[in-house]
Amino acid sequence: MTSSPSSGSPTARGSPLTRLVKRLSRKLSPANSHENLAVLAHLNNHHDEPAELIHCSSTTGSNITFDPHKYHSIKRLGKGNYGHVDLVESNGYKFALKEQKTKRSGFTGEVDLYVKVSKAGDHKNITKLYYASSSRHKMGIIAIEYCEGVCLDILHGSLNEMQIRHIVRETLSGIAFLHSLSIVHRDIKPDNIMITKTGEVKLIDLGMADDMSIHVVDDPCGSPLYMAPEHINCIDHPHPYDAKVDIWALGITCIELATGYIPHSEIKRTEKLVMAVTLGGPPTLSLMQREHKHPLFFDESFHDFITSCLTKSPQDRPSAQSLLEHQFLKPATDQRELNSLIDLVTRKMDEKR
Ligand SMILES: Nc1ncnc2c1ncn2[C@@H]1O[C@H](COP(=O)(O)OP(=O)(O)OP(=O)(O)O)[C@@H](O)[C@H]1O
Ligand SMILES: [Mg+2]
Numbered sequence: 220m221t222s223s224p225s226s227g228s229p230t231a232r233g234s235p236l237t238r239l240v241k242r243l244s245r246k247l248s249p250a251n252s253h254e255n256l257a258v259l260a261h262l263n264n265h266h267d268e269p270a271e272l273i274h275c276s277s278t279t280g281s282n283i284t285f286d287p288h289k290y291h292s293i294k295r296l297g298k299g300n301y302g303h304v305d306l307v308e309s310n311g312y313k314f315a316l317k318e319q320k321t322k323r324s325g326f327t328g329e330v331d332l333y334v335k336v337s338k339a340g341d342h343k344n345i346t347k348l349y350y351a352s353s354s355r356h357k358m359g360i361i362a363i364e365y366c367e368g369v370c371l372d373i374l375h376g377s378l379n380e381m382q383i384r385h386i387v388r389e390t391l392s393g394i395a396f397l398h399s400l401s402i403v404h405r406d407i408k409p410d411n412i413m414i415t416k417t418g419e420v421k422l423i424d425l426g427m428a429d430d431m432s433i434h435v436v437d438d439p440c441g442s443p444l445y446m447a448p449e450h451i452n453c454i455d456h457p458h459p460y461d462a463k464v465d466i467w468a469l470g471i472t473c474i475e476l477a478t479g480y481i482p483h484s485e486i487k488r489t490e491k492l493v494m495a496v497t498l499g500g501p502p503t504l505s506l507m508q509r510e511h512k513h514p515l516f517f518d519e520s521f522h523d524f525i526t527s528c529l530t531k532s533p534q535d536r537p538s539a540q541s542l543l544e545h546q547f548l549k550p551a552t553d554q555r556e557l558n559s560l561i562d563l564v565t566r567k568m569d570e571k572r
Contacts, residue, residue: 285350285362314362332425344393371409376479381556389420395539398462401432405441407468463533470528501529520547
């Protein structure tokens with residue numbers, strides 16, 4: 220294998236091997252599995268007809284509704300390998316509309332997972348779903364809560380420990396909620412975490428996620444540099460893993476937020492990366508700081524939090540729920556630090572305009 224772990228978007232789904240494995244492993248849930256959804260569902264079993272799921276205002280507790288027949292685009296927010304995300308307006312409200320034009324087996328999966336999260340009552344750290352439509356031909360759209368802010372990848376290396384604590388606590392809370400629903404995100408990284416101009420932290424992109432209550436996860440979907448040893452090993456040998464892969468990815472994310480560098484990013488060949496992650500010692504914050512001459516002092520509890528996340532054995536790696544009790548996350552968010560974080564987000568948004 221000669222693929223690169225970080226070429227273009229560092230996501231493994233794009234490789235032919237991954238696509239093949241993904242196609243084989245992802246089983247679409249049957250249309251009638253939506254029967255009890257707390258959403259207004261116009262479902263049918265015709266193969267060519269779209270399955271439409273439209274939120275009732277009563278389930279979201281607000282009047283915010285998205286009208287799929289009446290909306291206009293304001294600007295493009297992002298473009299991925301399989302589709303794009305636009306800022307749109309409908310009924311006077313703004314939404315992020317993720318549209319999948321090309322065929323890809325995972326998209327109906329993303330719709331189903333957003334619906335599952337929605338049915339469970341939503342979570343403050345996961346973007347809310349307002350409308351979803353997917354066809355059995357794997358094309359569709361989802362309208363989700365628009366986050367007016369920036370992705371963390373443009374803030375990495377410019378955050379202090381207290382700001383990172385706020386971001387990590389909120390992200391981990393979103394991850395714990397997903398795990399409580401048997402959903403593994405599989406693409407936790409700064410690009411998939413947004414911070415709004417009011418300081419809210421939101422996990423986005425369930426494009427790589429999967430429902431462990433439906434089937435065993437054993438495929439290498441995700442971004443190689445953030446993959447846990449048991450996850451990246453699936454590139455060569457599919458093998459069941461669980462939600463703990465998100466905890467490893469969070470540990471790598473912490474190092475990146477603190478130093479601006481991702482461990483092993485200098486390794487260009489995937490097979491070398493697999494060896495480094497599976498056979499080598501886990502990355503640590505001190506090692507990365509030494510390697511990149513990063514001068515900031517970080518508290519021992521932050522080093523320990525990262526070390527816990529980057530425990531090589533998934534059995535010994537703590538769960539999201541137990542990590543929420545970690546010493547590093549004990550101090551409450553400092554309002555002054557939150558304000559300076561908000562200033563930073565606003566500055567970055569202005570620069571992007
Ligand atoms: N709810 C949202 N609010 C604001 N911007 C968003 C939102 N969702 C996504 N975006 C923007 O669009 C970009 C792409 O979104 P997302 O991560 O969901 O897609 P992707 O990485 O292309 O997806 P996939 O990996 O499923 O192909 C994000 O990096 C972000 O800049
Ligand atoms: Mg993404």
